[in-house]
Amino acid sequence: xxxxxxxxxxxxxxxxxxxxxxxxxxxxxxxxxxxxxxxxxxxxxxxxxxxxxxxxxxxxxxxxxxxxxxxxxxxxxxxxxxxxxxxxxxxxxxxxxxxxxxxxxxxxxxxxxxxxxxxxxxxxxxxxxxxxxxxxxxxxxxxxxxxxxxxxxxxxxxxxxxxxxxxxxxxxxxxxxxxxxxxxxxxxxxxxxxxxxxxxxxxxxxxxxxxxxxxxxxxxxxxxxxxxxxxxxxxxxxxxxxxxxxxxxxxxxxxx
Amino acid sequence: xxxxxxxxxxxxxxxxxxxxxxxxxxxxxxxxxxxxxxxxxxxxxxxxxxxxxxxxxxxxxxxxxxxxxxxxxxxxxxxxxxxxxxxxxxxxxxxxxxxxxxxxxxxxxxxxxxxxxxxxxxxxxxxxxxxxxxxxxxxxxxxxxxxxxxxxxxxxxxxxxxxxxxxxxxxxxxxxxxxxxxxxxxxxxxxxxxxxxxxxxxxxxxxxxxxxxxxxxxxxxxxxxxxxxxxxxxxxxxxxxxxxxxxxxxxxxxxxxxxxxxxxxxxxx
Ligand SMILES: Nc1ncnc2c1ncn2[C@@H]1O[C@H](COP(=O)(O)OP(=O)(O)OP(=O)(O)O)[C@@H](O)[C@H]1O
Ligand SMILES: [Mg+2]
Numbered sequence: 001x002x003x004x005x006x007x008x009x010x011x012x013x014x015x016x017x018x019x020x021x022x023x024x025x026x027x028x029x030x031x032x033x034x035x036x037x038x039x040x041x042x043x044x045x046x047x048x049x050x051x052x053x054x055x056x057x058x059x060x061x062x063x064x065x066x067x068x069x070x071x072x073x074x075x076x077x078x079x080x081x082x083x084x085x086x087x088x089x090x091x092x093x094x095x096x097x098x099x100x101x102x103x104x105x106x107x108x109x110x111x112x113x114x115x116x117x118x119x120x121x122x123x124x125x126x127x128x129x130x131x132x133x134x135x136x137x138x139x140x141x142x143x144x145x146x147x148x149x150x151x152x153x154x155x156x157x158x159x160x161x162x163x164x165x166x167x168x169x170x171x172x173x174x175x176x177x178x179x180x181x182x183x184x185x186x187x188x189x190x191x192x193x194x195x196x197x198x199x200x201x202x203x204x205x206x207x208x209x210x211x212x213x214x215x216x217x218x219x220x221x222x223x224x225x226x227x228x229x230x231x232x233x234x235x236x237x238x239x240x241x242x243x244x245x246x247x248x249x250x251x252x253x254x255x256x
Numbered sequence: 257x258x259x260x261x262x263x264x265x266x267x268x269x270x271x272x273x274x275x276x277x278x279x280x281x282x283x284x285x286x287x288x289x290x291x292x293x294x295x296x297x298x299x300x301x302x303x304x305x306x307x308x309x310x311x312x313x314x315x316x317x318x319x320x321x322x323x324x325x326x327x328x329x330x331x332x333x334x335x336x337x338x339x340x341x342x343x344x345x346x347x348x349x350x351x352x353x354x355x356x357x358x359x360x361x362x363x364x365x366x367x368x369x370x371x372x373x374x375x376x377x378x379x380x381x382x383x384x385x386x387x388x389x390x391x392x393x394x395x396x397x398x399x400x401x402x403x404x405x406x407x408x409x410x411x412x413x414x415x416x417x418x419x420x421x422x423x424x425x426x427x428x429x430x431x432x433x434x435x436x437x438x439x440x441x442x443x444x445x446x447x448x449x450x451x452x453x454x455x456x457x458x459x460x461x462x463x464x465x466x467x468x469x470x471x472x473x474x475x476x477x478x479x480x481x482x483x484x485x486x487x488x489x490x491x492x493x494x495x496x497x498x499x500x501x502x503x504x505x506x507x508x509x510x511x512x513x514x515x516x517x518x519x520x521x522x523x524x525x
Contacts, residue, residue: 054427071430078428084421087520088443101429101439129520 001185002028002051002153007060009046019210020046024060026204026213030152031183035190035200037247043211044189048155051187052078064153074102077151081158083138085130085145091117092126095144102149109148116144119181120174136167143171147178156188160195169226172198176224193243197236198225205246215246310490315497318490330498332475336392336464337502340399341457348404349449352411353437362412373405378466385471395475398467403456410452414445447521450514457510461503476502 004026011018020043028034036044049055050062053072062069064076085094092113099109117123120140130138139159146154160168172195190196196203200219207214219239221232292312299311306314319326355362377398384394418441426436468477476495483491
């Protein structure tokens with residue numbers, strides 16, 4: 001579904017050139033859930049923005065559904081770290097924004113909007129304005145908005161990182177449920193190892209500047225997964241530990 | 257999953273509403289009453305001559321004596337003010353849109369705007385009369401000249417202040433420039449536009465009066481000039497009070513409109 005071939009990105013910043021990403025090769029299967037982890041500044045957002053068509057790679061090619069990405073596609077939607085809701089629009093109107101901009105059919109999408117809002121527990125809040133909602137609720141609205149166009153690909157840049165731990169876990173579980181109901185290919189950027197393991201079919205680990213593909217870790221734990229007690233706790237711990245080692249700088253020597 | 261309990265801020269107990277009313281209306285009213293009382297006291301205690309400083313009672317008598325005439329003149333000034341104000345919106349907002357749309361246009365227009373704005377308006381007033389006569393037109397133009405600048409500046413600033421995440425959202429949906437403008441950038445700018453409108457409306461009444469001072473046969477400014485010539489200070493005060501009232505009514509009208517149109521903007525204040 002998504003293919004990155006020899007993708008590099010070099011920014012010409014004020015402080016000189018920044019090699020944000022170097023020679024990334026990655027293939028994401030249809031309906032696969034890939035999480036992207038790496039230290040801050042290693043180019044995760046940059047990679048996502050390139051896949052979204054918001055930014056052109058300096059070299060290399062990116063294809064989605066076999067077509068090279070040159071501009072944002074209507075079957076790819078982006079969810080941001082911040083809710084990015086329009087403050088003068090109600091919850092429902094915010095969810096329907098892509099429908100208006102992409103000029104999709106009204107009636108079926110209105111029905112879909114109500115379904116999605118129900119799925120994230122926001123029934124009864126359709127007429128509210130964003131400033132009347134909590135941060136977690138706002139991010140749920142944002143999630144609904146990114147799903148309204150029924151995208152084939154969903155790109156999520158640390159969507160839950162501004163939320164408290166419990167809300168975050170709740171939303172992670174909801175996201176899995178929504179994906180079971182509506183098959184979607186997802187690339188999900190996160191700083192949280194737990195979240196990466198909980199959600200992913202595969203975890204992609206990027207090394208620090210310049211961002212290179214460090215390792216791809218498959219997560220073969222049955223779904224639905226939760227962070228509470230479950231039969232696969234050992235396996236979760238194992239994968240988490242592996243990721244932790246990949247992300248932390250090597251210790252300078254044995255402390256003990 | 258259960259959502260958080262319903263947000264409860266729509267429920268406003270009568271007590272809180274009453275307190276809001278008092279702070280919204282009572283305090284400003286109290287201020288006005290106190291000033292008038294002081295004014296009155298001063299005229300009585302120091303027994304100041306009527307033609308120097310009339311007492312509030314004198315002013316009321318002056319008003320009551322020519323109520324019909326004064327209301328007519330108020331109407332003239334009000335119409336000039338509103339016409340000039342509306343004209344400056346109609347002209348100013350599109351210019352602001354142009355300025356915000358490209359740095360090149362901004363660099364071309366900005367020095368011009370600054371120059372026009374730097375000219376002392378009182379100095380132009382007589383010239384306007386020479387050009388346009390004693391009718392309403394020079395007054396409307398004067399109001400326009402005063403209101404135009406703050407409206408352009410605030411609207412352009414508002415159009416440029418679209419948050420980065422909303423710009424990114426619009427891009428990710430591949431929206432056209434027109435869609436981005438009408439669905440996101442302009443509504444977002446409205447809060448700032450209103451800041452400019454409020455500044456402008458306070459200047460608008462002043463503009464109308466300046467123009468009437470220089471050459472007019474009607475309007476409250478004309479009344480003030482006339483009563484000054486005949487040392488009828490209470491009448492001048494009555495006219496000034498009416499000017500103040502017009503200013504206040506227009507300003508609060510605008511504030512009320514803003515509250516209606518942009519209930520969300522209150523959060524940012
Ligand atoms: N528009 C830009 N111009 C110049 N440099 C940029 C630009 N965007 C990103 N960078 C640089 O590219 C590198 C990668 O940035 P990016 O935002 O992709 O990191 P990230 O992995 O998402 O970090 P974080 O985890 O903190 O969000 C950083 O060093 C950043 O400074
Ligand atoms: Mg980032």
